[in-house]
Amino acid sequence: MLARFSRFLTLVVVLAVAPSAGRALGQPNTTDPLPSWNDGPVKNAILTFVRETTQPGTAKFVPAEDRVVTFDQDGTLWVEHPMYTQVVYCLDRVPAVVKQKPELKDVEPFKTVLSGDEEAIAKLPMKDLEEILAATLTGMTTEEFKADVKAWLRTARHRRWNRPYTELTYQPMLELLTYFRSSGFKTYIVTGGGQDFVRVYAEKVYGIPPEQVVGTMGGVKYGYGRDGRPELTKEPKLLLNDNNGGKPEGIHLMIGRRPYAAFGNSTGDREMLEYTGAGDGARLMMLVLHDDATREYAYGPAQGLPDSKVGTFTLGLYDEAKQRGWSVISIKNDWKRVFAFEK
Amino acid sequence: MLARFSRFLTLVVVLAVAPSAGRALGQPNTTDPLPSWNDGPVKNAILTFVRETTQPGTAKFVPAEDRVVTFDQDGTLWVEHPMYTQVVYCLDRVPAVVKQKPELKDVEPFKTVLSGDEEAIAKLPMKDLEEILAATLTGMTTEEFKADVKAWLRTARHRRWNRPYTELTYQPMLELLTYFRSSGFKTYIVTGGGQDFVRVYAEKVYGIPPEQVVGTMGGVKYGYGRDGRPELTKEPKLLLNDNNGGKPEGIHLMIGRRPYAAFGNSTGDREMLEYTGAGDGARLMMLVLHDDATREYAYGPAQGLPDSKVGTFTLGLYDEAKQRGWSVISIKNDWKRVFAFEK
Numbered sequence: 001m002l003a004r005f006s007r008f009l010t011l012v013v014v015l016a017v018a019p020s021a022g023r024a025l026g027q028p029n030t031t032d033p034l035p036s037w038n039d040g041p042v043k044n045a046i047l048t049f050v051r052e053t054t055q056p057g058t059a060k061f062v063p064a065e066d067r068v069v070t071f072d073q074d075g076t077l078w079v080e081h082p083m084y085t086q087v088v089y090c091l092d093r094v095p096a097v098v099k100q101k102p103e104l105k106d107v108e109p110f111k112t113v114l115s116g117d118e119e120a121i122a123k124l125p126m127k128d129l130e131e132i133l134a135a136t137l138t139g140m141t142t143e144e145f146k147a148d149v150k151a152w153l154r155t156a157r158h159r160r161w162n163r164p165y166t167e168l169t170y171q172p173m174l175e176l177l178t179y180f181r182s183s184g185f186k187t188y189i190v191t192g193g194g195q196d197f198v199r200v201y202a203e204k205v206y207g208i209p210p211e212q213v214v215g216t217m218g219g220v221k222y223g224y225g226r227d228g229r230p231e232l233t234k235e236p237k238l239l240l241n242d243n244n245g246g247k248p249e250g251i252h253l254m255i256g257r258r259p260y261a262a263f264g265n266s267t268g269d270r271e272m273l274e275y276t277g278a279g280d281g282a283r284l285m286m287l288v289l290h291d292d293a294t295r296e297y298a299y300g301p302a303q304g305l306p307d308s309k310v311g312t313f314t315l316g317l318y319d320e321a322k323q324r325g326w327s328v329i330s331i332k333n334d335w336k337r338v339f340a341f342e343k
Numbered sequence: 344m345l346a347r348f349s350r351f352l353t354l355v356v357v358l359a360v361a362p363s364a365g366r367a368l369g370q371p372n373t374t375d376p377l378p379s380w381n382d383g384p385v386k387n388a389i390l391t392f393v394r395e396t397t398q399p400g401t402a403k404f405v406p407a408e409d410r411v412v413t414f415d416q417d418g419t420l421w422v423e424h425p426m427y428t429q430v431v432y433c434l435d436r437v438p439a440v441v442k443q444k445p446e447l448k449d450v451e452p453f454k455t456v457l458s459g460d461e462e463a464i465a466k467l468p469m470k471d472l473e474e475i476l477a478a479t480l481t482g483m484t485t486e487e488f489k490a491d492v493k494a495w496l497r498t499a500r501h502r503r504w505n506r507p508y509t510e511l512t513y514q515p516m517l518e519l520l521t522y523f524r525s526s527g528f529k530t531y532i533v534t535g536g537g538q539d540f541v542r543v544y545a546e547k548v549y550g551i552p553p554e555q556v557v558g559t560m561g562g563v564k565y566g567y568g569r570d571g572r573p574e575l576t577k578e579p580k581l582l583l584n585d586n587n588g589g590k591p592e593g594i595h596l597m598i599g600r601r602p603y604a605a606f607g608n609s610t611g612d613r614e615m616l617e618y619t620g621a622g623d624g625a626r627l628m629m630l631v632l633h634d635d636a637t638r639e640y641a642y643g644p645a646q647g648l649p650d651s652k653v654g655t656f657t658l659g660l661y662d663e664a665k666q667r668g669w670s671v672i673s674i675k676n677d678w679k680r681v682f683a684f685e686k
Contacts, residue, residue, distance in 0.1 A: 065546075065552060142595060195596070195599075196599075199599050203408075209408060209599075210598070210599025210600055211554070211597065211598045211599055211600065213599065217596055219592070220592050220595050220596070221588070221592070222587075222588030222589075222591045222592055222614055222618070223588075229621050230591065230614070230617045230618045230621045232591060232592065232595050232618075239582050239583070239596070240582070244565075245564070245565030245566075246565075248565045248573065248575060249562070249563050249564070249565055249575065252485060252563050252575050253538070253560055253563070253582070254554065254597060255553070255554045256538075256539075256542050256552075256553025256554055256556065257553055257554065271565055271573070274573045275565070275573045275575075278572050278573045
């Protein structure tokens with residue numbers, strides 16, 4: 001499931017910030033809804049879009065019930081390097097799975113994961129990763145799964161920052177979520193990650209309730225537990241791979257409306273942005289470019305950035321963005337601050 | 344898809360309306376939120392549930408974000424006899440499908456539908472009906488489908504009342520939807536009917552937006568039309584049969600929260616009510632009983648009502664309702680008025 005969004009492209013667009021644009025936005029404005037964004041064309045495009053779509057009686061006005069904005073998660077709302085957080089969770093769960101099924105101990109790819117050999121684990125092919133995801137994300141009830149993810153999130157730490165993963169959200173994007181919501185937009189996550197996984201923390205971390213999280217969906221099966229209580233069990237059955245074309249498909253299934261704005265950062269988001277842009281009236285499409293190795297990470301391979309299996313941003317996506325008029329958010333140039341914990 | 348919710352049970356519960364209950368509700372109250380409901384235990388249970396779950400600081404209080412109530416559609420919010428509205432739509436679409444694929448003209452079950460022989464059509468087995476549903480509900484873009492359903496709803500009439508199907512909604516249930524919403528509940532449809540079909544009119548007819556319609560889901564496929572524009576095509580691929588166990592499964596996928604109240608009318612709703620009732624705190628589960636042949640229809644086979652392929656309410660469901668404390672809404676006794684157009 002997650003394995004499928006492993007091919008991204010990266011784009012660097014040099015955003016020449018015209019001084020006049022900065023002034024036009026009212027730089028020292030105390031009511032700036034996006035204080036962690038540098039003034040410039042990207043910030044300006046966001047503010048203009050929201051202003052135009054929320055002014056009644058104007059050509060680009062969008063009625064409140066149609067104000068839908070979708071955000072990819074990994075690499076768009078929080079850090080996805082060196083590995084998707086959910087994959088880290090799955091690898092961490094392997095010992096518990098093997099304890100329940102000892103026969104897996106000497107079977108690949110479980111054997112490699114248990115060895116702790118990080119180099120070998122990093123080299124596991126997609127097929128093996130998918131097998132690990134299936135083994136670690138299914139077979140339990142939805143309630144058990146939720147409790148397990150919650151417990152893991154409390155203790156797991158991202159090595160580079162030694163902080164919980166839920167602190168590695170991008171401060172400028174959190175401001176953007178709040179800004180859209182205060183302007184009457186309904187904010188949705190549309191992620192290649194597992195829907196049930198992201199829902200565990202999305203409300204607390206992003207202010208996005210479970211019903212507004214669209215993700216890769218596995219089947220669940222209704223049944224009765226030992227005490228006769230109804231329960232739903234997670235099945236190894238893929239209903240929707242919410243990547244690439246699966247993103248507009250998931251949007252149709254779960255929301256039933258075309259978004260007016262969409263944010264992504266990789267090839268897995270291409271179709272979501274295309275679908276959003278194909279609607280009438282004002283539409284806003286943006287891609288986050290990871291071009292800041294100092295404050296976060298730098299990966300492409302577009303624009304000469306290092307290639308990456310995780311969050312790939314190809315030259316083709318870069319060309320499409322230029323051609324269709326999608327904006328590119330340069331972390332280096334557009335974000336004053338990346339994380340809330342930065343001083 | 345629709346064919347699967349063809350086995351219901353019907354229950355008649357004789358609701359002895361204690362005069363004191365009537366007075367307690369303040370019968371001649373001008374602010375009665377449910378004016379089309381007769382006073383009695385059912386109405387009282389609804390009012391009590393809403394009062395208790397919305398009073399901060401009390402034991403049964405439910406925070407606003409958790410206030411989810413789900414409604415089956417066919418037979419619960421609108422008329423389902425003598426045939427589900429969506430099946431009528433599909434049968435009406437057969438000539439258009441055959442025009443595009445003339446080779447179907449002499450092939451069953453299309454031949455029978457084209458013959459117009461109503462008795463023979465009524466006898467078509469489920470397998471044939473499913474074939475007709477697949478042929479008439481897939482192959483077009485989601486936009487084309489929406490436009491076609493809209494056009495059909497404008498002209499199609501229910502024979503008994505010679506009125507558009509969208510006028511055959513139950514007035515007491517419309518009041519209930521409004522009452523729940525004004526009490527901070529999010530109202531969802533959870534229907535065995537096709538999600539895309541119901542979404543076409545749910546907002547206008549019930550005030551329920553597309554993202555709050557959970558139904559039987561067919562797959563859609565992302566692609567590009569002749570003009571290169573992105574589009575979604577409806578595929579003959581069943582993702583979720585939103586009946587029976589599929590209802591709690593669909594609720595989990597689409598809402599991600601357990602409802603606090605659920606309304607249904609047939610065996611297809613049993614698991615949704617079980618799942619709702621298995622939660623902690625105050626929960627409200629109700630089944631509509633069609634026991635009024637004069638104003639609407641009467642069918643069971645529970646409680647000696649005539650058996651029915653459409654909206655079956657078995658003795659087993661009746662027993663489970665009694666055992667679990669689910670209320671039964673008697674159309675005959677609990678509804679002062681069935682339709683808005685009644686004088």
